[in-house]
Amino acid sequence: MTDFFQDLKPLRFDPDGADLAFRHYDPDETLMGKRMEDHLRFAVAYWHSFAWPGGDPFGGQTFQRPWFGDTMELARLKADVAFEMFDLLGVPFFCWHDADIRPEGDSFAESRRNLEEMTDYLMDKMEGRKTKLLWGTANLFSHRRFMAGAATNPDPEIFAWSAATVKLCMDATRKMGGQNYVLWGGREGYETLLNTDLKRERTQAGRFLQMAVEYKHKIGFEGAILIEPKPQEPTKHQYDYDVATVYGFLKDFGLENEVKVNVEQGHAILAGHSFEHELALAAALDIFGSIDMNRNDYQSGWDTDQFPNNVPEVALAYYEVLKAGGFTTGGTNFDARLRRQSLDPVDLVAAHAGAMDVCARGLKAAAAMLEDGTLETMRAERYAGWDAPEGKALLESDLESIAASVEADGIDPQPRSGRQEILESIVNRFV
Amino acid sequence: MTDFFQDLKPLRFDPDGADLAFRHYDPDETLMGKRMEDHLRFAVAYWHSFAWPGGDPFGGQTFQRPWFGDTMELARLKADVAFEMFDLLGVPFFCWHDADIRPEGDSFAESRRNLEEMTDYLMDKMEGRKTKLLWGTANLFSHRRFMAGAATNPDPEIFAWSAATVKLCMDATRKMGGQNYVLWGGREGYETLLNTDLKRERTQAGRFLQMAVEYKHKIGFEGAILIEPKPQEPTKHQYDYDVATVYGFLKDFGLENEVKVNVEQGHAILAGHSFEHELALAAALDIFGSIDMNRNDYQSGWDTDQFPNNVPEVALAYYEVLKAGGFTTGGTNFDARLRRQSLDPVDLVAAHAGAMDVCARGLKAAAAMLEDGTLETMRAERYAGWDAPEGKALLESDLESIAASVEADGIDPQPRSGRQEILESIVNRFV
Amino acid sequence: MTDFFQDLKPLRFDPDGADLAFRHYDPDETLMGKRMEDHLRFAVAYWHSFAWPGGDPFGGQTFQRPWFGDTMELARLKADVAFEMFDLLGVPFFCWHDADIRPEGDSFAESRRNLEEMTDYLMDKMEGRKTKLLWGTANLFSHRRFMAGAATNPDPEIFAWSAATVKLCMDATRKMGGQNYVLWGGREGYETLLNTDLKRERTQAGRFLQMAVEYKHKIGFEGAILIEPKPQEPTKHQYDYDVATVYGFLKDFGLENEVKVNVEQGHAILAGHSFEHELALAAALDIFGSIDMNRNDYQSGWDTDQFPNNVPEVALAYYEVLKAGGFTTGGTNFDARLRRQSLDPVDLVAAHAGAMDVCARGLKAAAAMLEDGTLETMRAERYAGWDAPEGKALLESDLESIAASVEADGIDPQPRSGRQEILESIVNRFV
Amino acid sequence: MTDFFQDLKPLRFDPDGADLAFRHYDPDETLMGKRMEDHLRFAVAYWHSFAWPGGDPFGGQTFQRPWFGDTMELARLKADVAFEMFDLLGVPFFCWHDADIRPEGDSFAESRRNLEEMTDYLMDKMEGRKTKLLWGTANLFSHRRFMAGAATNPDPEIFAWSAATVKLCMDATRKMGGQNYVLWGGREGYETLLNTDLKRERTQAGRFLQMAVEYKHKIGFEGAILIEPKPQEPTKHQYDYDVATVYGFLKDFGLENEVKVNVEQGHAILAGHSFEHELALAAALDIFGSIDMNRNDYQSGWDTDQFPNNVPEVALAYYEVLKAGGFTTGGTNFDARLRRQSLDPVDLVAAHAGAMDVCARGLKAAAAMLEDGTLETMRAERYAGWDAPEGKALLESDLESIAASVEADGIDPQPRSGRQEILESIVNRFV
Ligand SMILES: [Co+2]
Ligand SMILES: [Co+2]
Ligand SMILES: [Co+2]
Ligand SMILES: [Co+2]
């Protein structure tokens, strides 16, 4: 045991609300026939919680963690503390980038060896514990070599480095029993069109993803491959802009049945969408995979990655997740950072606990709305005309026949109320 | 002759700059082997210039045009004035919605007859004139029947009405020799997800577009079918969000070789993109069709549809148009409104003239940049590694082989300057 | 009785949740020693609920109300229906613009007579009813004469017309026992700086406001004068941008003790602020007056004026209201429009009822947070150093002495956790 | 001589356009009776050009400058290179933060000694050179001690540290002949209202600024004190939001005649304003001081601090500067960063040279527009009514008299065209 969290005790479910307890998250509560833990499938993000020093564009490190530094020994200390927090929270999953869990080596080979050693170390820690790996991913954006992209770099050597890194990370994910492998194209975009060959870079990205899928099948990795859309930041423009953009990209490279999306609230917001829109669209396109449940600030134009705190919004997100059938390999990853002023170890635990409670409340409300059924009944009524024989026939018809019948029948369609405010009030009964 | 424009004379090219002359737009000047008029292919938008009364959400009509009203006689007066302006400007094209050129009838049949009569009237006016029809389109968003969408309406009758209207408008476009037919899905989106079946509506939209394409082939319409992307407004969310979204939609419904896009600067901005991004992407995806050359205000979050006035921005747009091979059936439509305080007839003419000059300057700068070649040379140099045999082989390889060679060769890729500021200065030599 | 609302019955408080009942709004429930009704002081906005036809920039009227039209008879019918809704909801207040309640006349004098006649009619209706006037205001933005502003118009005649109108409206407000008089400068701004004399227009606005204050004192109007800040829309830039801007304006014209602000959530959002920020700032500057409790959509860049529906956000707003001492003359005006698809009379009633419940829940949470005291205790602890003698002395000191003591004492200040996530979780216990 | 810039030669004015020459910036060209150099008063920002390592929230250092590190020796090397660039560019000014020019010491006293030693070193370099100090400022935001603000910190010790630092920096600025002293309140704001006492923090900020002004007078510093407004980033909300907010703040603390503003384009944009708006408003309020001439990307919601590249926009900014009488103590500071991919020394020089040319073109256009006079004539005509006796009398009148005369005279004001498009075309003749 490290002494980082001092005398903090594992959090229990306590609806009466002691400090540092779950007031709403009861892993064993059953909703729609499934345990809450199995619905939510919470994961802690190694990077934000253990690797981020608290910097922003106008200031450096605020956190002073005893494990900060570039040695294997410190990497092990970091892992020790991480698993202590997983135990405190009782989370079933965590997620990592290679760069979070191992020090960068002086060469590719040394970085590989560091990664292999650290994944062994993490597997030892997982042994006998409940916390598993939700997904692994490669950090292809922090080192200066990636400044102009990874797969989409003008330099083929960097494509090669990136491809090799994805191989390592997918191997490591498989070794650790990870349930998904994620690609977030942090610098797969551009700073200025003036130096960019958009078409060429898009082709590189498509081929890169095909290689990743081919390798998955080759090694028999059973998990899902996920792309995480984001419109911009750090780049001026990122190719995986949003769910709809990723879908077109997948179709173009024949990958729409191979790859799904990991949707993050903050990235949805930056792209001009609500979180629930992106989730509903992913479900409609049959590419829904997993979520990053953090939020952006509505008054900031950058990616703040805050812990979720608004129950009604979270409820609408889980409503779409449940309508999509719930998570299979996916889960609820907190891709969330403490505010850089939240210096204390207790802040780290309390932030996760608060977020887990927010999600639990949101999930319960979502399940109740689905079981109540009013929303879905009203939705179905609105489209009932399309389920009638005339509606079905219409879609099989053609412009000329339709035009003839419009005149012949003298139709004069009348609008009907969309009942938005009433629907919003119905939601408010549950949240 | 009406007396609307009083004693205004047709505008001439006069670089020394009399009032109400073109200082830069010289239709006969040759650039890259083509007349400027044939490059730019300017079109006046009937709706903004002749049908818009000057209202906004906080106030009504400011313009008091003698042709405002709902009779056929006034519709003819409107057409007379429109063609007088086309003559003053010497524009080769105009564009319309059905609702701009004919009064709404009491029934579908009456509206159809009004449309047929007015298109005959317009064809009489076109006879012996240079101004042709760039494109026609159907207004499926203004009347209250469309409040919940046209093709994506929950009510099949409105789908039918809309389909019949598109048939009429495509017929009319073909009759008038129109070179394109445009669909802008003004209300093909939603106000709230709570009452919306996203998947169902998307399917309706896809089938609707297929019907339009089928009908085009049936009647032998030779023009292009174009979709105009827009992310939102009037809806909270529109299905044709941006070029990338439309591409995915076309792929899904097997229409990517049948339909192209009409890209508007203001809509690009609302979707979080630069205009040149949308143009470059459309070209990369081989769906570039035409442009609406109006601009939004960067400090406003809504669609202001202002006349273009920033030459450097317009130059970058035409640079992408020229790189894409220039317009074929497409052109430069001014989907631009006078500010509602610009009450005088001369404002209408001067706004178009100023915009045409801005475009002419932009086009000349774009052509000069392309002919100079520095930008393209620098771009090609940046990606040169991909044209070498090793680069080409890399895309044919696989993760495992690549990873092996990265270690075996001990590669350590070094970043190279992206030279953004130098490239921006090169552009500034031309604009 | 009109038949507009058909058989709807006055809404009662019914926590078990019949349809069209209040589940949370119980006027007589006491919080912090005051009845809920007296805390919230709800007002219905005459304009959005009874005068708005449902248009947007891309489509016209969707509502077809029997009172639409320009006659006195229809104005009386509108008033009849309005008061029927006030009765159904049991609201203590309503608000109007002159243009909402009377038809525009052919001359100023006729409009004045229409206003006087209609205010008499409204007073008859108020007789024996609970619903009073929260505030009146002048519509100085809809008619085309105001297209370039009212007080800030380049034409002195329009300043005069506007000044005369404010006189009428303040007279009418006083006559009807209104508790405030509001100025929203809908077109007090500009479309382009190129034709604008910013300094001159600002001076005009300042003098106009002084005249309004002078007139208030002259006639002995006891209510408060309120400015409603908004950053833009319909103008590109409005002079009353936000609370901080209005404060500087008031200071400049010596009016900071005479005028307060009416803060609207949607306008706060458009200006880049949270609602609670604007409320807290207004309280800190001692100019807090009243609120418009509607919301904007976070994904739209324009003013959607939707009914509030997010309880946690509303709770934070009322928390600031309560900390500021609650309303005196002010109240909670729903400056909210039905979505234009919400066609049915029941939508109008249900939207208000839902919003009243949202506010009631928010208020109860805010009161509970204040009574609990944890938030305020933690806030006070954070600043405790400033309450110590050294802290107080510091503000009385000077740079030179401070610099000397910093070195002499060798101070090395250490940052302390800001505890944001913990505070957010505390809030979530109450909402 | 260091070897950083290798064989680069001082840039000359060469309109025919050799590489790395000024095509438009001719320091000795006379405009409106003043040399171009004396109009523009260019300054290089020490921080972005010499201290910024190229990091962003998703990646670390990309620049590898030989002077990076924390020793006095490296600080001197940095200064040597900086002055070599000043010589290459022939800029008349530079600007610094204390943290840019000296290494942080282990105590306040050591930091002070480092600063004193480095300012001596810089003064030696200035000796015999043309480059002077435009302004100095204190970095009160990068070190973790400032994470919750400087003057507005909840901890009085940090207020003290900050006050002492401002004293040192103002001393150093005066010693070096600086013409202004700037305060940018990077963290004078909040991350969450929940832990913030807005009123108290605002009072601290006001008193802090008073102390700075008192100290200026005490030591006889002749330069101007400037505040640089910014709405947010790094904080969620910054107290110096924009020019209007700063004005209200200055009025409140009696400083409106003591302090002016340093306006940055990027910060104007983030606050929802155009750059020219902020400049025109500062001039109207008589607090215009200086400018930071960098730009933000219109598609990014964060502060990109790019070099200016759009001549028409820059022309409108200098138009307001010239209308305000031009700079006195102020100047044109490039608070601009290279893009982090622009790795080469030549990028640094070329970026400044390109920006200087953009500004020179903008200034020449602005001067030509002013000398031409059409814009100002048209503006004056629009307000002519206010210069007539009736217009003047109106502002001295009162609501009652005005209302009486509106009816008595039967006025019916008619709107006149605002001529926006024509004005935009006039501008386009010059840019
Ligand atoms: Co994120
Ligand atoms: Co994420
Ligand atoms: Co548009
Ligand atoms: Co358009």
Ligand SMILES: [Co+2]
């Ligand atoms: Co509003």
Ligand SMILES: [Co+2]
């Ligand atoms: Co309002």
Ligand SMILES: [Co+2]
């Ligand atoms: Co900046």
Ligand SMILES: [Co+2]
């Ligand atoms: Co700056």
